[in-house]
Amino acid sequence: MKRITIRDVSVRAGVSTAAVSYVLNGREGKVSPETVARVRRAAEELNYIPDLSARSLVNNKSKLIGVVIPQTEDQKQLLLQNPFYSELICGIEARLRQSGYHMILSGIEKGEGYLDTSMQRNLDGAIITGIYQESFYEDLKKVRMPIVLVDSYIYDSYFHVVGIDDELGGYMATKHLIDNGHTNIALVTGMIRKDGVVEKRFLGYKRALKEAELFYNPDHVFEHSVTYQFGQEAGKLIAAKCPEITAAFATSDLMAMGVIQGIRDEGKEVPEHVSVVGFDDISIARLCTPPLTTIKQDAVSRGIMAADRLLTAIEKSKEGLPQEPTIMPLSLIDRDTVLKLT
Amino acid sequence: MKRITIRDVSVRAGVSTAAVSYVLNGREGKVSPETVARVRRAAEELNYIPDLSARSLVNNKSKLIGVVIPQTEDQKQLLLQNPFYSELICGIEARLRQSGYHMILSGIEKGEGYLDTSMQRNLDGAIITGIYQESFYEDLKKVRMPIVLVDSYIYDSYFHVVGIDDELGGYMATKHLIDNGHTNIALVTGMIRKDGVVEKRFLGYKRALKEAELFYNPDHVFEHSVTYQFGQEAGKLIAAKCPEITAAFATSDLMAMGVIQGIRDEGKEVPEHVSVVGFDDISIARLCTPPLTTIKQDAVSRGIMAADRLLTAIEKSKEGLPQEPTIMPLSLIDRDTVLKLT
DNA sequence: CTCGTAAGGTTAAACGTTTAATCAAAGCGA
DNA sequence: TCGCTTTGATTAAACGTTTAACCTTACGAG
Known part of the structure; x- marks a missing residue:
């Protein structure tokens, strides 16, 4: 009923608690082989x-x-x-468990109070995703623990960063549409915030247009929230009100699926009337109909990588500043939602 | 740089650490109002x-x-x-946070070693989903902390249970197909294990058939793993090899979506050739095409409920045995994957 | 005036570890 | 034999709380 403590082990092994502690923590240089054995057995x-x-x-x-x-x-x-995010978590958890760490998963209220949590719990480190106000990051720095930022463009050398080249991704997606003969390409996106990932994707979109000497039309940008619902709305608008548009790049698969549905709601078809490219390659992207053409980033690997960097930062604890951001690879997965024009 | 401790607060307030502790823990009966104020201010x-x-x-x-x-x-x-599971987690986390608790999310290796975790971390309680070997539950009981089981038919009064009436769900789904004129109804399901949720759904399926005086044909049961991939396989088989089958009940939406794809792969259509009913009503169920007819269980609510029961068990700590299982409601969501025959 | 009690505080032990400091014995070179 | 180092072990302090037990003082009742 009562807890077995290191003291119990020590008396059973006939040694001091210090010896037990040394053995159990692998500082075996300090202790004779036979004692090690006795302690091990007692603990067992x-x-x-x-x-x-x-x-x-x-x-x-x-x-x-x-x-x-x-x-x-x-x-x-x-x-x-x-x-x-689910996939990211899977990756993180797997890597952490492998090293005997555990994960406290939580959201945060308007960027406040997380340093409380981290102090109370003596967190060894943190992996932060999403974008918050600047003060939040300032707070985080005060805690002096290694932190990995995922999906963030905070250029502060205090933080480790595991990201992707969002600008390139936006460019690849748009370029793919252009290469297939599309010239009027809508952008469906969440809120474009300074230094956010969607801004970068947006920039890539514009670069591709410019490179092809296509006119950038702000009216073709549908900007709101990263939800299926908004994608659907945008899809409806595109299908109903913008006959000139033949393709759309959605900055997230979730939105892309919404766009497809919205287009269908208006009696048009994908990709026959409007082509669609998404972003992320979430697991259902290849399962929906038609299978979604998208920019693949491997969320699970990213989770593993993020955890990995965090763990090495913790174990070394060099107190040296984080290295370069880790940039994970992207690739275009060409499925069935893009129509080749001409 | 150094941590602010209760001692620091005590000297600044000019009282003992005990007084500070009392104030901070709300045992204010023991301490005068002015001291309370001083301590509060110092801590602040x-x-x-x-x-x-x-x-x-x-x-x-x-x-x-x-x-x-x-x-x-x-x-x-x-x-x-x-x-x-994602949705369940969302519910759990929201409820826990509300009460100042945190969640350690993890998987477990072949049902082993979780009591280690719970002892090491002094967990106040646990929410367990999934089915594991009996020894795992026996181990859990040894730890003597409140435990809520989700999706489990372990009839052990030690555990709290938050479930649904799976048998009824299976019955409702099948009945719906029968009511629409279907008589050859396939079952696509994960492994049917004794006392598992899928077994109950399977029983509901059989009850509906029996009630309608339909023949139960074991060849129409496709049993393997709860994955999209297997659903797809089953869908192909149904479309290609079983012309008599006009409808399928899949015991999870993920599988149902696979079934639909598989049927399509064989050049047939849903619901024109084969009707499909799923289970869960995961968020994409209404987003896929065609929107999936399914048995809805609200996973988020279930998460909240599970956390809620756990928390009250912890706070009361009556040491009395858990009450009755909580059974959450089900409902049939009739979308577009069931064809009315005749 | 004395005693009992209540109110408001404080002291110090306890929780289960780690680890610096210390100690004892043994081995060894001179 | 003497001092020095090495090896292997122990002692005790420290980490930051909580809380039972104890101590004052003041206040009434008798």
């Missing part, structure tokens, strides 16, 4: 399980990583409905 | 943040909840690709 027999709270108290290592993902504005619920 | 000014590890050490309350979800067999990755 008693089924000893260390108390991480106590450990954390003395050496400030909790083996706990904070993971923050965005949440819906209204409901205060995590944005896991977007498979991109 | 110093921006004091308590160390939960220390607290946990002394009173065995970590404000930490373990959440376990299944993982893929091969990759050791969480099964978050199934939106049902």
Whole structure:
């Protein structure tokens, strides 16, 4: 009923608690082979399980990583409905577990109060996704723990960054449409915020247009929230009101699927009337009908990479500044939603 | 740089650490109003943040909840690709946060070692989803913390249960098809394990058939894993090899979407050639084409409910046995994948 | 005036670890 | 034999809380 403590192990092995601690932490240089064996056996027999709270108290290592993902504005619920985040989490969790760490998953209220959490829990590090106000990042720095930012263009050398080349992605998507003969290409996107990922994709979109000497028409930009619902609205508008538009680039697969539905709602077809390219390559992208042409970024790998960088930063604890951002590869997955014109 | 401790607060307020502790924990009966004020102010000014590890050490309350979800067999990755779990997590997290708890999300290796985690971390409780071998549950009981089981038919009064009436769900789905004139109805399902949720749905399926005096044909049961891929395979088989089958009930939306794709792969259409009913009503169910007819269970609500029950069990800590299982409601969402025959 | 009690504080032990400092014994070169 | 180093172990302090037990002082009742 009572907890088995290191003291119990020590008396059973007939040594001091210090010796037990040394053995259990692998500082075996300090202790003779036979004692090691005795302690090991005692711990085994008693089924000893260390108390991480106590450990954390003395050496400030909790083996706990904070993971923050965005949440819906209204409901205060995590944005896991977007498979991109689900997959990211999968990657993170797998990598952390492998090294004996655990993950505390949470959203945050308007960018506030997370340093409370991290201090209370003695977090060893954190992986942050989403964009928040500047003050939030300033707060984070105060805590002095390694932090990996995913999907963020905060150019602050304090933070580790695991990202993709969003500008390139936007360019690739748009270029693909242009290469297939499209000249009036809509952009369907979430809010374009300074230094946000969608802004970069937007810039890539414009670069592709410019390079092909196509006119950039602001009226062809549909900007609102990253939801299926808005995609659908935009799709309807495109199909109903903009006959000149023959293709759309949606900055997220979720929106792209909405766009397709919206176009259909108006009695038109994809890709016959309007071609669509998405972004992310979430797992359902190839499952929906027609299978979505999209820019693939491997969210699971990104999660693994983010966790990996965080862990090495923690274990080294060089206190040296983070290296270069890690940029994960992108590729165009050409499925069935783009029609070749001419 | 150094951590602000309760001692710092105490000296600034000019009282003992005990007084500070009393104030901060709301045992204000023990302390005069003016002292309360002084302590509050001192804590405020110093921006004091308590160390939960220390607290946990002394009173065995970590404000930490373990959440376990299944993982893929091969990759050791969480099964978050199934939106049902994502939504469940959203609900759980929202409710926990509201009460100042945090969630440790993880998968488990072949049902082993979770009691280690829970002991190490001093978990206050856990929410377990998925089905594991019996020994796992026996282990869990040893830890003596409140536990909520989601999607489980372990009839052990030690555990809290938040479930749905799976048998009824299976019945409703099948009945709906029968009511629309279908008589040869396939079942596409994950492994049917004793006392698992799919078994119940299977039983509901059989009950509906029996009630309508239809012949139960084991050859019409396609049983394997709960994946899109298997659904697709089953769909192909149905379309290609079983001309008599006019409808299918898939025990999960993910599979149902696979079935639809498989049927299409063979050049047939849904619902014209084969009708399909799914289960779960995951968020994409109404987004895919055609929108999926399915049995709706609200995963988010279930998450909230599970967390809620767990929290009350923790706070009361009556040590009394859990009450009745909570059964969440189901409803049939009639969309476009069922054809009315005759 | 004395005693009992209540109110408001404080002291110090306890929770389960880690680890610097210390100690004892043994080995060894001179 | 003497001092020095090495090896292997122990002691005790520290980490930041909570809380039972104890201590004052003041206040009434008797």
